[in-house]
Amino acid sequence: MRLNLTVNGERRRADDVWEGESLLYVLRERLGLPGSKNACEQGECGSCTVYLDEVPACACLVAAGQAEGREVRTVEGLADGDTLDPVQQSFVECGAVQCGFCTPGLVVAAHDLLRREPDPSDEEIREALAGNLCRCTGYEKILDAVRSAASAR
Amino acid sequence: MTSTTGGRTAATTVNGVGTSPARPDGTRKVRGEFAYSSDLWHEDMLWGATLRSPYPHARVTGVDIAAAVAVPGVYAVLTHDDVPGLNRYGLEHPDQPVLADDVVRYRGEPVAVVAADHPETAQRAVKLIDVTYDVLDPVTDAEEAVRGDVAAVHPGGNVVRHAAIRRGEQASQADVVVTGRYEVGMQDQAFLGPESGLAVPDGSGGVDLYVATQWLHVDQQQIVAALGVSPEQVRLTLAGVGGAFGGREDLSMQIHASLLALYTGNPVKMVYNREESFYGHVHRHPATMYYEHGATRDGRLVYVTARIYLDGGAYASSTGAVVGNAATLGVGPYDVPNVRIDCWGTYTNNPPCGAMRGFGAVQAAFGYESQMDKLAAACGLSPTEVRRRNAMCEGTVMPTGQTVDSAAPVAELLDRLDAMPLPSGPSRDAGVADLRSLPGGVSNTTHGEGVVRGVGYAVGIKNICFSEGFDDYSTARVRLAAVGGEPAVTVQTAAAEVGQGLVTILQQIVRTELGVDQVTILPAGTSIGSAGSTSASRQSYMTGGAVRAAALKVRGALLSHAATTLSRTAAELHLDGGKLASAADGVLADLVDVLGEAEFDETVEWRHRPTEALDPETGQGNAHVQYGFAAHRAVVDVDVELGLVKVVSLDCVQDVGKALNPQAVVGQIQGGSAQGLGLALMEEIRTDGGVIRNPSFTDYLIPTVLDMPPMNIEVLELADPHAPYGLRGVGEPPTISSTPAIVAAIRAATGKELLRVPVRPDHLI
Ligand code: FES
Ligand code: FES
Numbered sequence: 001m002r003l004n005l006t007v008n009g010e011r012r013r014a015d016d017v018w019e020g021e022s023l024l025y026v027l028r029e030r031l032g033l034p035g036s037k038n039a040c041e042q043g044e045c046g047s048c049t050v051y052l053d054e055v056p057a058c059a060c061l062v063a064a065g066q067a068e069g070r071e072v073r074t075v076e077g078l079a080d081g082d083t084l085d086p087v088q089q090s091f092v093e094c095g096a097v098q099c100g101f102c103t104p105g106l107v108v109a110a111h112d113l114l115r116r117e118p119d120p121s122d123e124e125i126r127e128a129l130a131g132n133l134c135r136c137t138g139y140e141k142i143l144d145a146v147r148s149a150a151s152a153r
Numbered sequence: 154m155t156s157t158t159g160g161r162t163a164a165t166t167v168n169g170v171g172t173s174p175a176r177p178d179g180t181r182k183v184r185g186e187f188a189y190s191s192d193l194w195h196e197d198m199l200w201g202a203t204l205r206s207p208y209p210h211a212r213v214t215g216v217d218i219a220a221a222v223a224v225p226g227v228y229a230v231l232t233h234d235d236v237p238g239l240n241r242y243g244l245e246h247p248d249q250p251v252l253a254d255d256v257v258r259y260r261g262e263p264v265a266v267v268a269a270d271h272p273e274t275a276q277r278a279v280k281l282i283d284v285t286y287d288v289l290d291p292v293t294d295a296e297e298a299v300r301g302d303v304a305a306v307h308p309g310g311n312v313v314r315h316a317a318i319r320r321g322e323q324a325s326q327a328d329v330v331v332t333g334r335y336e337v338g339m340q341d342q343a344f345l346g347p348e349s350g351l352a353v354p355d356g357s358g359g360v361d362l363y364v365a366t367q368w369l370h371v372d373q374q375q376i377v378a379a380l381g382v383s384p385e386q387v388r389l390t391l392a393g394v395g396g397a398f399g400g401r402e403d404l405s406m407q408i409h410a411s412l413l414a415l416y417t418g419n420p421v422k423m424v425y426n427r428e429e430s431f432y433g434h435v436h437r438h439p440a441t442m443y444y445e446h447g448a449t450r451d452g453r454l455v456y457v458t459a460r461i462y463l464d465g466g467a468y469a470s471s472t473g474a475v476v477g478n479a480a481t482l483g484v485g486p487y488d489v490p491n492v493r494i495d496c497w498g499t500y501t502n503n504p505p506c507g508a509m510r511g512f513g514a515v516q517a518a519f520g521y522e523s524q525m526d527k528l529a530a531a532c533g534l535s536p537t538e539v540r541r542r543n544a545m546c547e548g549t550v551m552p553t554g555q556t557v558d559s560a561a562p563v564a565e566l567l568d569r570l571d572a573m574p575l576p577s578g579p580s581r582d583a584g585v586a587d588l589r590s591l592p593g594g595v596s597n598t599t600h601g602e603g604v605v606r607g608v609g610y611a612v613g614i615k616n617i618c619f620s621e622g623f624d625d626y627s628t629a630r631v632r633l634a635a636v637g638g639e640p641a642v643t644v645q646t647a648a649a650e651v652g653q654g655l656v657t658i659l660q661q662i663v664r665t666e667l668g669v670d671q672v673t674i675l676p677a678g679t680s681i682g683s684a685g686s687t688s689a690s691r692q693s694y695m696t697g698g699a700v701r702a703a704a705l706k707v708r709g710a711l712l713s714h715a716a717t718t719l720s721r722t723a724a725e726l727h728l729d730g731g732k733l734a735s736a737a738d739g740v741l742a743d744l745v746d747v748l749g750e751a752e753f754d755e756t757v758e759w760r761h762r763p764t765e766a767l768d769p770e771t772g773q774g775n776a777h778v779q780y781g782f783a784a785h786r787a788v789v790d791v792d793v794e795l796g797l798v799k800v801v802s803l804d805c806v807q808d809v810g811k812a813l814n815p816q817a818v819v820g821q822i823q824g825g826s827a828q829g830l831g832l833a834l835m836e837e838i839r840t841d842g843g844v845i846r847n848p849s850f851t852d853y854l855i856p857t858v859l860d861m862p863p864m865n866i867e868v869l870e871l872a873d874p875h876a877p878y879g880l881r882g883v884g885e886p887p888t889i890s891s892t893p894a895i896v897a898a899i900r901a902a903t904g905k906e907l908l909r910v911p912v913r914p915d916h917l918i
Contacts, residue, residue: 029194079184099652
């Protein structure tokens with residue numbers, strides 16, 4: 001099938017998409033946007049989190065066809081040119097990135113939290129990030145990064 | 154906390170050793186632009202897929218690939234007949250078929266591989282391969298495997314290694330004797346980046362492989378043997394690695410993708426999904442341990458006797474070395490005059506087990522620390538007091554006869570933990586506490602009623618670097634030249650950055666030694682000599698040591714060159730912030746001017762001091778080069794009606810010798826502690842007759858941000874005079890003591906004996 005969607009503000013088209021493909025596969029393998037990650041492909045880890053019409057979603061659980069005509073924003077679309085989003089900047093500075101495989105999903109999830117709640121409590125941060133697994137950091141520096149991004153805003 | 158290097162103190166270098174500059178790959182990682190091994194793409198790329206055995210033990214009587222080959226879009230279907238070289242590989246013993254030939258020995262063993270133009274096409278073709286099996290009884294019990302009353306999984310029998318440690322009196326008696334049988338479940342590394350890579354054929358029988366791994370050169374050796382080609386024909390480059398923790402030390406898709414690429418003439422990408430990942434890498438050895446501790450009435454250890462069984466599963470992997478660790482570290486960080494330890498690693502038809510962070514030391518620590526708490530109770534001592542009375546220190550003789558020749562601050566770690574503040578609570582007034590701070594969280598299972606608190610302690614010991622006489626080395630090339638009017642250094646090694654931040658540390662080392670800010674770490678590959686594995690907490694020590702040695706050679710050559718140019722002696726010159734200076738006259742010249750067109754390029758192969766093999770009868774020998782220590786204090790709240798546990802705090806003190814990058818050190822402690830928490834409370838690959846029951850993140854749980862409590866962390870820097878900058882390996886020790894500390898806290902809260910990890914709700918009610 002043919003798929004038309006908007007990704008990071010650009011209209012994109014993918015041809016010969018097999019119906020069983022996920023939005024994640026289309027982004028990563030057909031549109032050259034491998035930033036969203038594929039740690040589980042079963043909705044458990046959050047590494048594939050993207051905005052779908054401004055709402056965070058696990059791209060691995062979205063069938064490609066469901067994204068027809070919709071607007072997707074991925075981790076690649078958060079920075080403004082060379083200027084990182086404050087969430088991205090804080091992740092780098094606070095040591096919240098080790099292997100970084102969880103990072104794209106966590107950055108999108110944290111970005112969404114701070115849009116909804118600019119000054120979240122620790123409990124709110126934990127709740128908002130509870131769907132994103134990280135195996136390297138033990139999460140403490142990720143919490144630091146979100147706190148720091150909140151105060152930088 | 155200053156170390157002197159070439160007349161300056163390390164602490165003064167901007168972004169040098171002892172500071173925490175940002176990682177060089179950090180910006181690309183937060184932008185989603187860092188290329189992991191599953192992100193690679195190539196023109197005309199095919200997708201590989203693997204057919205795996207559905208049985209843990211079976212004879213293969215036939216493989217019919219006709220239907221699979223006929224699928225449009227399928228380019229190749231390969232079986233063992235298509236392996237041109239040796240159809241065996243393995244880290245320590247080549248005992249594992251590249252593709253099964255006569256017998257499959259575990260559920261998930263690769264039988265055939267397919268290349269097709271779409272991953273779904275490849276998967277469909279895999280399902281059409283018709284394999285006929287004669288199903289055999291699986292061997293699934295490690296103790297039975299050692300006793301020999303079951304079938305042999307491999308021709309040589311089921312014992313991969315037996316290590317015996319004999320020190321002092323072998324028939325000891327003591328006033329107080331405590332015994333226990335302990336079990337550790339099979340833990341998974343659960344790195345987030347799946348096994349993956351891209352193999353690109355070179356058109357003349359060779360292949361370039363881009364892959365996430367821990368040790369490029371040992372991968373290369375095994376691939377070369379299986380392909381039957383020469384080493385120059387297999388070139389590996391490290392692709393972005395999404396975590397490793399030991400699980401990438403063995404091969405996964407490397408040979409398969411290379412084979413498919415050579416057969417099809419197309420680049421081939423393979424990416425496991427999460428279920429396949431559980432079959433595609435080795436796990437932490439499950440253990441059964443029998444311990445007996447004898448002590449005087451005042452709690453001083455007289456003897457320790459232990460029998461430890463580690464289930465290595467179907468293939469040897471690194472079982473031999475894991476056995477060595479569990480045996481030599483089997484009494485823990487304590488001074489014990491009489492020791493008798495027997496440790497076996499076995500073959501069974503369970504999933505293969507090998508390296509995981511903590512590597513044998515994790516299992517033993519759950520045994521000996523549980524015993525120390527039992528001993529404390531038997532002697533009427535506090536858990537910290539019984540440990541202090543037996544704490545090893547510098548000069549202590551290990552059960553192997555090896556004298557510990559640098560800091561071993563076990564008592565100090567405990568003192569510092571004791572001095573940390575305890576969290577308040579728990580609130581006993583139903584309805585007052587925030588649900589999110591209670592066991593069960595927002596599941597709303599308790600408002601504080603039925604919740605009891607406990608505090609527990611544990612200390613762990615880990616050998617750093619490779620042991621038992623292994624020729625352990627790393628290779629580094631450091632090149633200094635002027636680039637665009639600035640002095641610039643490039644560093645080349647084959648060391649695998651897996652997330653830990655080695656790339657940052659190597660930059661820091663060069664800045665400290667050469668005073669040059671601009672340092673580029675080139676991609677790791679096999680075009681330079683081996684760096685050894687990213688394991689055993691060894692890369693800061695080994696590749697850090699190699700880069701430092703190469704940088705010092707560059708500095709020596711540069712200073713001689715500068716001495717001629719500046720009409721000075723090399724001895725009076727030093728490098729500082731891109732300048733050449735002398736103590737007497739201060740700054741003499743800009744480095745960039747002295748460099749001119751010259752370049753300084755040095756390659757060094759660097760070794761730690763040698764270790765010795767263990768005596769096979771007595772286990773005596775100077776087997777380890779360095780020991781690392783960490784201690785944890787855990788505070789837990791337990792809902793005793795539902796068996797739910799909330800870890801309230803998890804504090805840690807660790808000696809790292811020298812914190813090359815304090816932020817990264819703390820990150821290792823936090824991440825390692827979280828993996829220990831996982832083993833204590835939730836992480837286990839459940840097998841039934843050799844079959845994994847929970848190969849998914851739905852059923853194999855790892856800690857989330859809701860499970861991890863805040864941590865107080867203290868880092869000690871007691872320099873090891875034998876190590877570069879005095880550093881001590883960091884990565885593994887925090888994983889070791891975290892698990893037993895949490896279990897001790899649950900015991901303190903509930904009074905339950907808890908002889909097995911992970912602790913499950915039904916153990917608590
Ligand atoms: S890859 Fe989508 S949730 Fe894990
Ligand atoms: S940084 Fe590796 S999984 Fe989070």
